Amino acid sequence: MxxxxxxxxxxxxxxxxxxxxxxxxxxxxxxxxxxxxxxxxxxxxxxxxxxxxxxxxxxxxxxxxxxxxxxxxxxxxxxxxxxxxxxxxxxxxxxxxxxxxxxxxxxxxxxxxxxxxxxxxxxxxxxxxxxxxxxxxxxxxxxxxxxxxxxIQPTWMQDNADLINNLRLGELALPGTHNAGSWRFNSPISDAARDLFVLCQDRSIWSQLVHGIRYLDFRASYYNTYPNEDDRYWLNHNFVRVRPLVPLLREIRQFLDSTRELVILHFHQFPVGFEENNVLNRNVHAGLLRIIERELGPHIARAHDFPWTAGSRGPVLSSFINANRRLIVPYNQDRIVSENNWLFPQLPHLWANTNNVDELFRYLDNQLQTQNPRPTSRNPMHSAMAQTTLTATDIALFRSSIRQAANDVNHRVTWRLLNQWRRTSNIIASDFFLGNDVIDMSIIVSRERGLQKVEMADTNDETI
Incomplete structure (x- = not known):
């Protein structure tokens, strides 16, 4: 009581x-x-x-x-x-x-x-x-x-450890960024049309993490025109090259060195260079994994050290904190995951693929009402992609932009997380994240779930 x-x-x-x-x-x-x-x-x-x-x-x-x-x-x-x-x-x-x-x-x-x-x-x-x-x-x-x-809330997970450390990965409410690396072109030359249809964020990876983001959606590409292997790996938005990868990995490393926070680095797509004649290029994937391990190795939570069963909500947060392995790397290429058991398998990506705001929320409402995690899911987490997707016609006719779409969506995302998604959400990834209040709401919901879990444990102890 x-x-x-x-x-x-x-x-x-x-x-x-x-x-x-x-x-x-x-x-x-x-x-x-x-x-x-x-x-x-x-x-x-x-x-x-x-x-x-x-x-x-x-x-x-x-x-x-x-x-x-x-x-x-x-x-x-x-x-x-x-x-x-x-x-x-x-x-x-x-x-x-x-x-x-x-x-x-x-x-x-x-x-x-x-x-x-x-x-x-x-x-x-x-x-x-x-x-x-x-x-x-x-x-x-x-x-x-x-x-x-x-x-900014750079240490919110550590600050709330007494309430959330016993939550499992799939029980946490985590704020994320869609296309996290598409925040500013590496070149100082900017074109307004390109910016409108490519950039999804307006804060650096470091700033995203310091504000409180804990899930980063990366789209890696490979360009073999550079003599140095490090320079060949970039983050893209679809086929558009935005920023070189290695400096962004070093921002993540600096943040992990500076805090006790958990970060999920999701390699979600590989738009350019990872296939050759529609055949998986294992050498390009191997080069990417070498760079990830070199830059982030001391912090990587190796999946084989944190076992869980398919369809479960996964290990508890404290297991990663206590092991001081606080970087989870899901990788959306099953063959590569099967050959590298330190990678986490791809997580369910709830993507409506629509340019209609009402359709987006109908889809996410329905998906987040169903059983989570999915019984057959190999990853205990799931990400709700809270953004609409522009069509080719939208772009050709300048009918909308990523900023316009985010403006139409973001305030409704805050309200949804406060209400319909409060019990079932896991990761909410958005564009231009400062346009919503998902970070604060995720902290509130995670604390709430932690308190509920404590209450249930106390009730069970009293029953026994």
Missing amino acids: VVFYIFLITFVASGLGAVIPPSNTSHFDGQINLERIVCGRVWITVHTLEVRQSTNTILDAIELNWDYTGCISAWRQIALFDFQPGATSWHDALVKNDTIMQTGRFVTNVPLGDVNLPGGWQNGQGTRGTHCLWPWIGGGATNVEIINCLK
Whole structure:
């Protein structure tokens, strides 16, 4: 019964609202002041589309988001601050907006700007815990009653180890990035049309991990025109070359060296160079595996050391942490996996392959209601790809773009993870991840599942 009340209090405090006690610092450790629990939730995202003004164009406008569903009365105001607001800070807000609907978002004309990652995490290891960037959001009526910030959470798994370490891989809720390496072209020369239809992220691999992303979707390609083998391996978006692979692997290595976090590095596609005349090129795959082992070897969790049965939810998180093997490498080529038993087999990839937002969510709702993991799945995890797919006609007619598609999808992904997908999701991978709140929601849901597991264990002990 005590566990139940702990669960209830934590659920209300962290699940429905990031209610942060006032302080004079940009850092907080995630602890909730329970005396300030109020109904509702507010959060900040970064608008994916350009905001055009008379004198300039903003590509990173700050969005204010709120959800007061189930509250007795909706609050009257939402506001953006450049400091952590107190109860009477309305007059110091950069932007204020009346909140009429119970849920909504408001796009400001204030850019996020070129900000350093706080807490010492800009280029290397910083301090543990959650750290706020400069934008803060406040909501309330007469007073500011609930606040939140745009944040980085580089050590969220370690910070919540007491609750989530006994969860199995398939029980965790993990935030991911689709086409994680398609974030900026290696060449300084950029073409607007190419950017619109190729780039899926706007933050580096290092920044993605520091913000809290724990699943990276990589599409590796091979170009034999380079004399040095390291230079031949790139990350692509389909057939378009975006960034060389090895520097990105070193960013992952630096992050793993700096933390106690688990990372899933999924080699999901091999668009160019891994086949020759439609025949698998084992030498090209072997070269890629040599590079992965050379750059990341000390952190790789070798699948043969962490056994599980098909259709199960896999090993518990603590087994990877205790072994200090915190990098899982699923590989979407069955023959190569069968010849290299340190690789994890491909994981079910829930991909709707549609350019229609409603069809996307109907597909994912249906897939995430079915049995997970799949009884025949060789990997205990599954990834829901929360993005639409542009057609050739969309691209040819400039009918949409990846940014436009992400803008149409991302706010609905946050709501889905809070509601329909709360019990069944595992990995949610999105484009332009700062356009949603999947990182915060994944942490909340993982904590919630960990508490439920503790409660069930205590109930079973009492029964025995």
